[in-house]
Amino acid sequence: MGAPDLKQRVADALDDGSLAGALGRFNEAYVASRAKAYEGIDFEALRDQLVAIKGRAASRLEELAAEFEAQATRAGAKVFRTSDPEEVKRYLGKLCRDRGVRRVAKSKSMATEEIQLNAFLEKEGIQVAETDLGEWIVQLAGQRPSHMVMPAIHLSKEQVAGIFSREVKEELAADIPGLVALARRELREKFLAADLGITGANVAVAETGTLVVVTNEGNARLVSTLPPIQVAVVGVEKLVERLVDVGPILRALPRSATGQLLTSYVSMFTGPAPGADGASKELHIILLDNRRSEMARDPAFSQALRCIRCASCVNVCPVYRLLGGHVFGGVYTGGIGAILAAWFDALKASKDVQSLCIQCGACIPVCPTRIDIPDMIVELRRRLAKEEGHPFIQKAALRMVNDRRLFHGMLRAASKVQKPFAKKGMIRHLPFFFSGMTEHRSLPAIADVPFRDRFQKIEQPPGSTGKAALYAGCLVDFAYPGIGEAVVKVLNAAGVEVVFPEAQTCCGAPARYAGAFDVAARNAMDNIAAFEDPSVAWVVSACPTCTVALRHEFLATLRTEGHEDWAARAEALAAKVRDFSSLVKELVDAGRLTIEAAKDLEPLTYHDSCHLKRKLHAHVPPRQLLGEAGYELREMKDSDTCCGMGGSYSLKFPEISRPILDRKLDNVRATGVGTVAMDCPGCMLQIGGGLHRAGDSTRTRHVAELLAERVEPATPGR
Amino acid sequence: MFELFRTKAQAVSSEVHRVPAAGPALDLVLAVLDREGVADVRGARAVWCEGPILGGLVDQATLARRFPGLSFDVTRERAAESRVGITEFDWALAATGTIAQDATDPRLRLASMLTETHVALFRTSTLLPDLDALLARVDPRKARYLACVTGPSRTADIERVLTIGVHGPRKLVVIAVDGEIGVA
Numbered sequence: 001m002g003a004p005d006l007k008q009r010v011a012d013a014l015d016d017g018s019l020a021g022a023l024g025r026f027n028e029a030y031v032a033s034r035a036k037a038y039e040g041i042d043f044e045a046l047r048d049q050l051v052a053i054k055g056r057a058a059s060r061l062e063e064l065a066a067e068f069e070a071q072a073t074r075a076g077a078k079v080f081r082t083s084d085p086e087e088v089k090r091y092l093g094k095l096c097r098d099r100g101v102r103r104v105a106k107s108k109s110m111a112t113e114e115i116q117l118n119a120f121l122e123k124e125g126i127q128v129a130e131t132d133l134g135e136w137i138v139q140l141a142g143q144r145p146s147h148m149v150m151p152a153i154h155l156s157k158e159q160v161a162g163i164f165s166r167e168v169k170e171e172l173a174a175d176i177p178g179l180v181a182l183a184r185r186e187l188r189e190k191f192l193a194a195d196l197g198i199t200g201a202n203v204a205v206a207e208t209g210t211l212v213v214v215t216n217e218g219n220a221r222l223v224s225t226l227p228p229i230q231v232a233v234v235g236v237e238k239l240v241e242r243l244v245d246v247g248p249i250l251r252a253l254p255r256s257a258t259g260q261l262l263t264s265y266v267s268m269f270t271g272p273a274p275g276a277d278g279a280s281k282e283l284h285i286i287l288l289d290n291r292r293s294e295m296a297r298d299p300a301f302s303q304a305l306r307c308i309r310c311a312s313c314v315n316v317c318p319v320y321r322l323l324g325g326h327v328f329g330g331v332y333t334g335g336i337g338a339i340l341a342a343w344f345d346a347l348k349a350s351k352d353v354q355s356l357c358i359q360c361g362a363c364i365p366v367c368p369t370r371i372d373i374p375d376m377i378v379e380l381r382r383r384l385a386k387e388e389g390h391p392f393i394q395k396a397a398l399r400m401v402n403d404r405r406l407f408h409g410m411l412r413a414a415s416k417v418q419k420p421f422a423k424k425g426m427i428r429h430l431p432f433f434f435s436g437m438t439e440h441r442s443l444p445a446i447a448d449v450p451f452r453d454r455f456q457k458i459e460q461p462p463g464s465t466g467k468a469a470l471y472a473g474c475l476v477d478f479a480y481p482g483i484g485e486a487v488v489k490v491l492n493a494a495g496v497e498v499v500f501p502e503a504q505t506c507c508g509a510p511a512r513y514a515g516a517f518d519v520a521a522r523n524a525m526d527n528i529a530a531f532e533d534p535s536v537a538w539v540v541s542a543c544p545t546c547t548v549a550l551r552h553e554f555l556a557t558l559r560t561e562g563h564e565d566w567a568a569r570a571e572a573l574a575a576k577v578r579d580f581s582s583l584v585k586e587l588v589d590a591g592r593l594t595i596e597a598a599k600d601l602e603p604l605t606y607h608d609s610c611h612l613k614r615k616l617h618a619h620v621p622p623r624q625l626l627g628e629a630g631y632e633l634r635e636m637k638d639s640d641t642c643c644g645m646g647g648s649y650s651l652k653f654p655e656i657s658r659p660i661l662d663r664k665l666d667n668v669r670a671t672g673v674g675t676v677a678m679d680c681p682g683c684m685l686q687i688g689g690g691l692h693r694a695g696d697s698t699r700t701r702h703v704a705e706l707l708a709e710r711v712e713p714a715t716p717g718r
Numbered sequence: 719m720f721e722l723f724r725t726k727a728q729a730v731s732s733e734v735h736r737v738p739a740a741g742p743a744l745d746l747v748l749a750v751l752d753r754e755g756v757a758d759v760r761g762a763r764a765v766w767c768e769g770p771i772l773g774g775l776v777d778q779a780t781l782a783r784r785f786p787g788l789s790f791d792v793t794r795e796r797a798a799e800s801r802v803g804i805t806e807f808d809w810a811l812a813a814t815g816t817i818a819q820d821a822t823d824p825r826l827r828l829a830s831m832l833t834e835t836h837v838a839l840f841r842t843s844t845l846l847p848d849l850d851a852l853l854a855r856v857d858p859r860k861a862r863y864l865a866c867v868t869g870p871s872r873t874a875d876i877e878r879v880l881t882i883g884v885h886g887p888r889k890l891v892v893i894a895v896d897g898e899i900g901v902a
Contacts, residue, residue, distance in 0.1 A: 075859060133873045176879045216873060218885040221865070245856065246852040260730075261813070261815075261868075264730070265865070265868075265871075268861050269858075270864075273823065276794040
């Protein structure tokens with residue numbers, strides 16, 4: 001339904017050259033300034049503190065709101081608590097009528113964006129001036145913020161000059177200091193003329209009834225001082241228990257938001273302070289729930305209430321970087337915006353936005369409150385799928401991936417038909433359900449003989465100690481059987497016998513990430529049964545996505561689908577699962593395997609696969625192993641940024657996948673090496689296909705293939 | 719600790735001075751008034767919110783004669799027409815180069831937010847390590863409007879280009895005053 005519209009919006013955003021330029025530069029600068037701001041700070045310890053502070057608050061929202069109300073009321077504020085956005089508007093409408101308010105000055109409040117307060121007030125005949133520079137720009141442009149911290153990040157100075165020129169009816173130059181000076185002059189009048197000021201709050205302290213507001217421009221100080229009436233509209237997720245909780249939040253928020261140690265201004269008000277004329281003024285505090293309490297009770301989503309709106313998640317997001325917040329986001333931008341929209345608006349409202357998440361997990365390590373956005377996005381997909389069902393074609397495709405014989409047969413048939421067009425093992429055009437993906441990358445040829453059949457011909461060495469069961473996964477089994485053979489060779493060299501359980505099937509990742517948990521649960525059960533061999537010490541895979549499924553997701557999927565009876569078996573399997581490089585490192589460290597360092601090897605670079613780095617935390621072992629093999633590693637820029645594959649994402653949004661891939665390829669080329677190593681066959685398909693398509697001779701190699709060349713083959717048994 | 723404060727405050731574009739006593743602090747404030755060209759013209763005036771640090775030394779009548787346009791009566795209108803605002807702060811935070819103040823008295827806010835140059839004095843002895851230390855000793859139910867200021871007003875809302883002086887001061891002059899209160 002919304003799909004054509006979404007596609008059009010994606011296309012428009014990608015066409016906007018100034019947007020991509022602005023966001024790209026921002027992304028690069030942000031990463032550096034954030035890192036600098038956190039120098040000398042133990043980020044993990046700070047996260048522990050914040051998770052505890054915000055987690056405790058989220059579990060006691062009702063009590064804290066009541067305590068805040070009591071304290072703020074005692075301090076002289078009027079507190080209005082409501083769960084209904086319409087009631088906020090009615091309250092403010094009445095207040096404005098009663099006090100004859102004609103002009104309102106606002107400092108930033110996302111909660112008022114959420115309930116579209118400005119439109120309401122303007123309908124009531126009240127002039128509303130946003131005073132945060134970015135908010136004022138988007139207000140004048142008739143737009144909404146495209147970023148939670150920098151609302152006008154999508155606009156160039158030329159565009160801002162155009163917007164201001166229309167406002168002041170005077171031709172203005174695209175000179176930033178000049179534009180800022182104009183805003184100062186124009187808005188100063190609005191501050192001084194306002195009858196009522198509206199602020200938000202970054203923290204609300206229950207213990208003392210205090211609101212904490214951070215700004216850099218100083219507009220919240222003016223808004224909270226100059227007009228005779230002050231209103232603060234605050235989401236209840238801003239509540240914390242104690243005053244001492246403010247410290248850790250303000251240690252993280254400016255650093256994560258803008259790379260500052262502290263914002264220029266931190267204002268803490270407790271009840272109404274005397275106004276500009278010295279007389280006491282009115283302070284109204286509106287605590288808005290709008291389904292936050294309901295969210296807090298949902299185990300899958302309560303973590304989202306820990307969000308302190310620093311926007312670090314979108315600042316590092318490769319999709320946001322391309323599309324900006326008007327396409328990738330609602331009122332709140334990026335992945336977190338999709339989640340909040342599903343609650344504050346409606347589940348359906350998140351449908352388009354959530355589909356844009358590529359699941360790379362770049363946002364996870366930077367979140368100061370350890371929110372796992374990709375995980376919640378998957379849960380949204382599951383609920384959307386339950387509510388709406390999957391499109392038939394998608395369901396059919398997911399089922400086909402499950403049936404190994406059918407899947408390989410179809411892939412091979414397709415591959416055979418296209419054989420004349422296959423070039424150096426790559427197929428340019430594949431008449432298949434994913435033919436759309438060949439636009440920007442070539443596909444690997446489908447092996448005539450899948451790995452599962454090749455495996456039968458490999459003789460296992462005698463006298464092995466320890467047995468590993470190999471989990472191949474689709475790509476190793478059907479497209480890159482050579483990787484499977486390399487894995488067997490390396491493990492055999494360490495005296496490990498390898499077995500290949502025939503009944504293994506798809507890991508269920510495609511189904512799970514599409515929200516089809518019933519299909520994923522079926523996969524989990526089939527695989528658990530297939531690998532239940534007590535004589536097997538390790539279950540190893542050369543695909544990090546499959547490894548994550550086996551090690552972390554089977555249990556979660558089965559539990560979500562109500563198969564608690566499978567939990568113990570899923571845990572038993574998970575304990576044995578290793579990614580290839582981590583297992584080999586274990587074997588090397590145990591003295592069971594020697595990697596023979598070669599001299600005069602060509603240097604190479606290494607690409608970190610999303611799942612290996614951020615879910616398995618195994619970015620060190622492959623680098624160490626390649627070093628032991630004698631390779632000089634020339635690190636590329638942003639080695640752990642997604643390659644744009646994202647499984648079926650590259651089929652659904654090839655137009656987004658491609659520029660993400662292009663950036664990766666640029667970073668690979670900048671190292672000047674001839675080989676890019678990685679641990680993931682999915683990334684190989686994406687990066688290798690992109691290089692091939694571009695006519696680039698740089699090779700992609702799996703770490704298993706590189707190591708297989710540097711081990712002494714095991715003596716075959718007789 | 720002061721050197722940390724100085725480094726952090728300068729990193730956010732504050733002008734930092736340290737003087738041995740209130741007397742030299744007063745001289746410094748007057749030098750700033752001179753430097754900024756304070757005059758009895760709309761936009762070039764000055765407001766001075768007296769406090770305990772310089773309180774005993776300020777001869778209002780003499781200073782008002784020396785600096786036409788300088789007023790000790792801080793009103794909204796007066797502050798809005800002023801180029802320089804002078805206030806005293808209660809604490810400073812070393813880790814972030816921040817000055818902090820119980821700004822419940824609205825004159826403190828008016829003089830420090832509507833002017834272009836804000837001169838802020840604090841006692842060096844009130845320097846604290848960080849915000850946590852401040853929150854441990856301040857009860858916001860008493861200090862009802864607690865203001866922390868870290869450098870001049872700034873924005874990066876247009877193309878992320880840092881621009882100083884949006885709604886608040888363009889310059890922040892911080893003067894740390896050593897010695898005891900009331901000792902010139």
